[in-house]
Amino acid sequence: MVERTDVVVVGAGLAGLACVTELQRRGVEARLLEASDAVGGRVRTDVVDGHLCDVGFQLLNPAYPALRELVDLDALDLQPFAAGVRVRRRGGVATLGDPRREPRLLPATLRSGLLRPRELAGLARWAVPVLGGEKRIMGLTDESLAASLDAAGVRGPLRRQVLEPFLAGVLADDSGATSSRYARLLVRWFLLGAPAVPAVGMRALPAQLAARLHRPAETGVRVQGIDRGVDGVTVRTPSEAVEARAVVVATDVQDAVGLGAVPAAPPVGGLVTWWFSTPSGMPQDRLLVVDGDRGPVVNTAVVSAAAPGYAPPGRDLVQVTALADAGLTDAEASAQAARLWDADVTAWDLLVRHDVVRALPRAVAPLRLHRSAAVGGGVFVCGDHRETPSIQGALTSGTRSADEVAAALGA
Numbered sequence: 001m002v003e004r005t006d007v008v009v010v011g012a013g014l015a016g017l018a019c020v021t022e023l024q025r026r027g028v029e030a031r032l033l034e035a036s037d038a039v040g041g042r043v044r045t046d047v048v049d050g051h052l053c054d055v056g057f058q059l060l061n062p063a064y065p066a067l068r069e070l071v072d073l074d075a076l077d078l079q080p081f082a083a084g085v086r087v088r089r090r091g092g093v094a095t096l097g098d099p100r101r102e103p104r105l106l107p108a109t110l111r112s113g114l115l116r117p118r119e120l121a122g123l124a125r126w127a128v129p130v131l132g133g134e135k136r137i138m139g140l141t142d143e144s145l146a147a148s149l150d151a152a153g154v155r156g157p158l159r160r161q162v163l164e165p166f167l168a169g170v171l172a173d174d175s176g177a178t179s180s181r182y183a184r185l186l187v188r189w190f191l192l193g194a195p196a197v198p199a200v201g202m203r204a205l206p207a208q209l210a211a212r213l214h215r216p217a218e219t220g221v222r223v224q225g226i227d228r229g230v231d232g233v234t235v236r237t238p239s240e241a242v243e244a245r246a247v248v249v250a251t252d253v254q255d256a257v258g259l260g261a262v263p264a265a266p267p268v269g270g271l272v273t274w275w276f277s278t279p280s281g282m283p284q285d286r287l288l289v290v291d292g293d294r295g296p297v298v299n300t301a302v303v304s305a306a307a308p309g310y311a312p313p314g315r316d317l318v319q320v321t322a323l324a325d326a327g328l329t330d331a332e333a334s335a336q337a338a339r340l341w342d343a344d345v346t347a348w349d350l351l352v353r354h355d356v357v358r359a360l361p362r363a364v365a366p367l368r369l370h371r372s373a374a375v376g377g378g379v380f381v382c383g384d385h386r387e388t389p390s391i392q393g394a395l396t397s398g399t400r401s402a403d404e405v406a407a408a409l410g411a
């Protein structure tokens with residue numbers, strides 16, 4: 001039997017959820033079809049022995065502009081990390097903090113040995129456009145992050161031991177090829193907001209968006225094909241064909257290629273996160289730890305220090321994240337954790353390991369924002385790969401695609 005509807009949205013990740021939210025606001029009827037058993041896409045949380053293990057360590061930055069219109073941040077009860085990092089390097093540990101938000105870290109920051117006047121001046125030059133906002137950043141000629149840091153004269157330990165290892169974890173890429181525009185946007189958001197996790201896990205973000213939909217997402221429905229016709233578009237699932245006036249493909253980029261919605265996928269970076277339950281007593285300063293010696297682990301953190309609800313009483317929850325390319329075994333990840341925390345890890349329990357091989361599409365120069373979602377024949381595309389590889393990118397892209405669909409349908 002052929003079903004009819006105004007719009008079908010394929011994929012209930014953040015982009016698909018944002019798209020349907022906006023269509024609903026404009027009075028456009030939409031069905032949201034999701035292949036997996038739950039909404040959220042790459043934002044999910046596993047509950048393991050009473051611990052909340054996000055499927056790949058990730059943080060929500062309340063400074064993301066897209067959150068303001070779509071999300072009730074108070075209801076997420078955000079648990080912030082400290083605005084600083086601890087750097088483990090041969091010869092000890094250094095701590096760096098944002099003096100505006102973490103004045104308590106100022107003495108340690110000044111003692112860190114990471115602040116050299118010439119490099120600091122270079123970093124200030126690099127960061128000037130960051131203060132000017134998105135328009136100013138997007139007005140710059142784009143180049144690779146590495147080239148932009150070279151040009152500004154950022155060449156010392158702050159770059160090699162802090163900035164690059166930190167950004168490798170955020171970008172799932174340690175090649176330096178990321179767009180300098182995107183790197184500056186990221187730094188701007190980090191300066192404006194305190195990255196956090198919701199008290200009950202990252203899953204709370206998509207759950208909030210899904211709960212507001214008048215017509216719930218249909219999970220367990222994999223779209224097998226999309227056929228463009230003269231009167232509209234037909235979406236094929238294993239059990240039905242749905243005719244729609246417009247279809248929005250809100251999958252990740254590889255699946256969008258598979259459905260014929262975009263011609264080719266950019267390279268995608270992978271991340272692996274190990275979640276360890278440890279006896280209590282881990283540092284509670286809410287700092288992300290990076291490896292100043294550029295080891296295979298890009299970051300590690302006591303997540304329960306920031307968000308106590310992530311671990312049951314008497315335990316701490318530690319995440320250890322590496323690039324998928326590093327090919328780390330569980331034993332090697334434990335050994336790296338022991339080194340980075342200077343801890344005996346024999347009593348640590350590995351709860352779960354998440355291999356997210358398709359974590360983040362690479363944002364290489366030139367970064368383009370606000371591309372049209374329309375790809376012809378009543379088909380539209382949204383998702384982080386159309387904007388920036390982030391929660392911000394996915395949400396903005398979803399909302400914008402809904403604007404375009406509504407305009408195309410005259411709604």
Ligand SMILES: Cc1cc2nc3c(=O)[nH]c(=O)nc-3n(C[C@H](O)[C@H](O)[C@H](O)COP(=O)(O)OP(=O)(O)OC[C@H]3O[C@@H](n4cnc5c(N)ncnc54)[C@H](O)[C@@H]3O)c2cc1C
Nearest residue numbers: 011013014015035041042056058059223383384390391394
């Ligand atoms: C490990 C990790 C760490 C991250 N860290 C951060 C971070 O700290 N900060 C940040 O801002 N961002 C981070 N991100 C990025 C952010 O999570 C993503 O950019 C965002 O969730 C992408 O959302 P999306 O809707 O574009 O795509 P997805 O979340 O991939 O959603 C696509 C959906 O489409 C569904 N689908 C695919 N094919 C079909 C089909 N044929 N039929 C029906 N449904 C289909 C999929 O099942 C999926 O649910 C991280 C991501 C990962 C994986």
